[in-house]
Amino acid sequence: MTELPTSTDRKMGLVIDLDTCVGCHACVISCKGWNTENYGAPLSDQNPYGADPSGTFLNRVHSYEVQPEKGHAQLIHFPKSCLHCEDAPCVTVCPTGASYKRVEDGIVLVNESNCIGCGLCAWSCPYGARELDLAEGVMKKCTLCVDRIYNENLPEEDRVPSCVRTCPAGARHFGDLGDPSSDVSKLVAERSGMDLMPEMGTKPVNKYLPPRPKDTVEEEIDILAPLLAPVAEEPKGFLGWLDKTLEKF
Amino acid sequence: MHPAPSVIIFTTLSGLGFGLLFFLGLGLPVVTGMVAFVFYAIAFGLAVGGLAASTFHLGHPERAWRAFTQWKTSWLSREGVCAVAALLVMGLYAIGAVFLGQNWSALGVLGSVLSLGTVFTTSMIYTQLKTIPRWNMKLTPAMFLSFALAGGALLAGQVSIALPLLAVAALVQLAYWKYGDDALAASGTNLGTATGLGDRGAVRAFEPPHTGSNYLLREFVHVVGRKHAQKLRVIAFGLGFALPLVLLLLPFESTMLKHTVAGLAVLAHLAGVAASRWLFFAQAEHVVGLYYGKR
Structure with a gap:
């Protein structure tokens, strides 16, 4: 049934550090690479080599510019995937029971063999986390790499979501956000992790760490300036003659 | 939102069909035999035709039966259950009226309630979505119900x-347009809350995640169709309500002429409601568009 569990044993999710993300899109590529050949239907592309390519992705990286009242504008790279909400509207709207939230770890999944591809779950998601695959006609979403994190055939360091394993900047963290003593929970507490669109009432499990405040300089202090005074003097001799002569033309 | 023809045809035709079934079930008018047959053929044609159209946009229509299972939480599922119940009850009532000349009024009243319930559950599929502030209003079910009844x-x-x-x-239509136009702004959701960066300054979408389009943009960001929105509102209002009211008020003596004018009124109303429904989708702004710097 698409009734949400009243509580889940654990709240597995991601913590994304907006201070550290460099916007390289490696997580996007590794996500597509892993998920197109593992859990469920492949992530298809339409017209991939044509004039108007498009395809199914479970993770996309936006870039935003923030212009504060004072000071310089700041560019912030913003990876976005399913937030595995505690009060996930995509689960309760599902007419077939294909969408569900797991009691054991809180992961939101789609049973693709029951999905009719009506698209209503994507309509109900404020974050754009669900995309209907055009080739398969079923809804695709982030599985938190459910086929990696418990997979004992993989070396232990690989038992994290593909995006987390790939991130070269260490901007993505994975863990149990329901356990206050976990590393990710401590990180969220320390850095004031935030929810996206809290007014939607979805109670996202994934948290975003805001960029750290930038240093501000009250007045221009330049200790090297005296040493860098221009040393150009009036040219003399042949160069002086050349300079004057060329000025005439 | 992308104004998909399947959902516009579905909500327009089935709304009208279930509206007719509501009045037939109440015995307004009481009909039997051949006249009843024609009335019920029209009503079932519209209701069932609309429901059939709604399956066209499914990725897997062959699994549509599964949609009847989640009535505890899903308005879409409730709508499916309610529609089938309404059609079954009104089907029995119609058999009584057409073939047996009977008016089983208790059954008819039950069918009427279920028919109106189907329109209500349809409207709640849209109303429940907080992600689309223009739909997330009490005026949405009021609009669907008042259109179906009229x-x-x-x-x-x-x-x-x-x-x-x-x-x-x-x-209701005028009120829906008036409050709908302010709904997104009134919801308080903007790029600042979407990114959580709003308290640091003015947030602007600098670069989209990719140069091409995607499912989200095609489904949720439909800007092109909004260009002629004001003209279409005039057309929708004129054809849907003003013209039928004028036609009904015209004094005609002959029955033949009355029927022709009533037929015209129905066609005008249908075209107006279809235009209004097109706007209902095309003008609806999904908050996911904010992430792309669009609405």
Whole structure:
């Protein structure tokens, strides 16, 4: 049934550090690479080599510019995937029971063999986390790499979501956000992790760490300036003659 | 939102069909035999045709039966259950009226309630979505219900009932447009809350995640169609409500002429409601568009 569990044993999710993300899109590529050949239907592309390519992705990286009242504008790279909400509207709207939230770890999944591809779950998601695959006609979403994190055939360091394993900047963290003593929970507490669109009432499990405040300089202090005074003097001799002569033309 | 023809045809036709079934079930008018057959053929044609159209946009229509299972939480599922129940009950009532000349009024009243319930559950599929502030209003079910009742009364030939219902539907339509236009701003959701960066300064979408389009943009960001919105509102209002009201108020003596004018009123109303429904989708802004710097 698409009734949400009243509580889940654990709240597995991601913590994304907006201070550290460099916007390289490696997580996007590794996500597509892993998920197109593992859990469920492949992530298809339409017209991939044509004039108007498009395809199914479970993770996309936006870039935003923030212009504060004072000071310089700041560019912030913003990876976005399913937030595995505690009060996930995509689960309760599902007419077939294909969408569900797991009691054991809180992961939101789609049973693709029951999905009719009506698209209503994507309509109900404020974050754009669900995309209907055009080739398969079923809804695709982030599985938190459910086929990696418990997979004992993989070396232990690989038992994290593909995006987390790939991130070269260490901007993505994975863990149990329901356990206050976990590393990710401590990180969220320390850095004031935030929810996206809290007014939607979805109670996202994934948290975003805001960029750290930038240093501000009250007045221009330049200790090297005296040493860098221009040393150009009036040219003399042949160069002086050349300079004057060329000025005439 | 992308104004998919399947959902516009579905909500327009089935709304009218279930509206007609509502009045037939109440015995307005009481019909038997051949006349009843024609009335029920129209009503079932519209209701079932609309429901069939709604399956066209499914990725897997062959699994549609599964949609009847999650009535505990899903309005889409409730709508499916309610529609089938309404069609079954009204089907029995129609058999009694057409072939046996009977008027099983208790069954008819039950069918009427279920028919109106189907329109209500349809409207709640849209109303429940917080992600689309223009739909997330009490005026959405009011609009679906008032349109179905006005259209149903018109089709059932209940002129004295249709007149006030058309006027009410027209007022609901105007209110829906007025409050709908401010709904996104009033919701308080903007790029600042979407990114959580709003308290640091003005947030602007600098670079999209990719140069091409995607499912989200095609489904949720439909900007092109909004260009002629004001003109279409005039057309929707004129055809849907103003013209049918004028036509019904015209004094005609001959029955033949009355029927022709009533037929015209129904067609105008249908075209107006279809235009209004197109706007209902095309003008609806999904908050996911904010992430792309669009609405």
